[in-house]
Amino acid sequence: MNALLVDDSRLARTELRHLLQAFPDVTIVGEARHAAEARAQLTQLQPDLLFLDIHMPGETGFELLESLETAPQVIFTTAYDEYALRAFEVNALDYLLKPISEARLTVALEKARAQFLTPAAAAVPAASEPEPAPQPLSANDQVFVKDGERCWFVRLSDIKLFEINGSYTQIYFEQHRPLIPRTLQHLEARLDPKVFFRANRQQIINLKWINSIEPWFSNTLKIKLREGPEVEVSRKQSVLFRELLSL
Missing domain, CATH: 3.40.50.2300 (Response regulator)
Incomplete structure (x- = not known):
């Protein structure tokens, strides 16, 4: 090059x-x-x-x-x-x-x-021409996050959860919970599917932050994130989760 x-x-x-x-x-x-x-x-x-x-x-x-x-x-x-x-x-x-x-x-x-x-x-x-779809980001990439007057430059591997909050998406990392004006669909298209998993319509989890998994109602799963909340995986995504992570 x-x-x-x-x-x-x-x-x-x-x-x-x-x-x-x-x-x-x-x-x-x-x-x-x-x-x-x-x-x-x-x-x-x-x-x-x-x-x-x-x-x-x-x-x-x-x-x-x-x-x-x-x-x-x-x-x-x-x-x-x-x-x-x-x-x-x-x-x-x-x-x-x-x-x-x-x-x-x-x-x-x-x-x-x-x-x-x-x-x-x-x-x-050029800016006047239609841009291609943005390139996927790896877990080692750092992204700029701004919420009001506060700003962070955070590595994606440190983000344990993306969660819909009204018309915004809330990001969980360390003790911070900033809101960004992005949809989960937009984020899902840019995140590495080997690391980030769409648990349900409201949440995307970082697989590396999973602490425990247990069976839940109607053949679904409940996942506990390290230093984070519990996430209920939808029935459809529970099937996909088992397929993706099984031998």
Whole structure:
């Protein structure tokens, strides 16, 4: 994969270049200090992958993407976590917080490789064109959650339950219970089905947080989550649950 590094900080570009040396399938074809320089290099070099900072002199990383007719796959690199939600809305592969760890970079590059192994590896469409369905998230991905004035950057593996609460969905992690304006259908489409299971019309559970399972009424199941509530699995989903988790 040919990669272009876009960051106004020379030190940040140097550190990222050093980290990428551990990945022989990634070739850095260029660097840019700001959006105008990046735009010219994108046209000239046609990279497969764009490591993109958000805060830069002049245009932001988001403004750069909005100005392009087509763009390569994008991995945001930034010191700020408040733009994570917007990053996923523009179909970014990943959102890496500085200082970038090799482990998180490894996860991001695995997503990039997966894209190039499928026909969907074509360029990301411009904002004016219909966007493809968002890419599924792995349990190791971190997501930005905002509820009122409070914000979190939480790893999906730490979320034990998604539950409908009125017209919102409530998220259970640690001692927090924020509400987000997303439907369970939207979340189910993005979550890893090997980790998250739709227990009923109201709830999606993280299988890794199950503490105990017991038979319940009418051939259904009741699941107790570690440090969390009990969840009753619907009859239809109880059958599916047994099929999925049986030898």
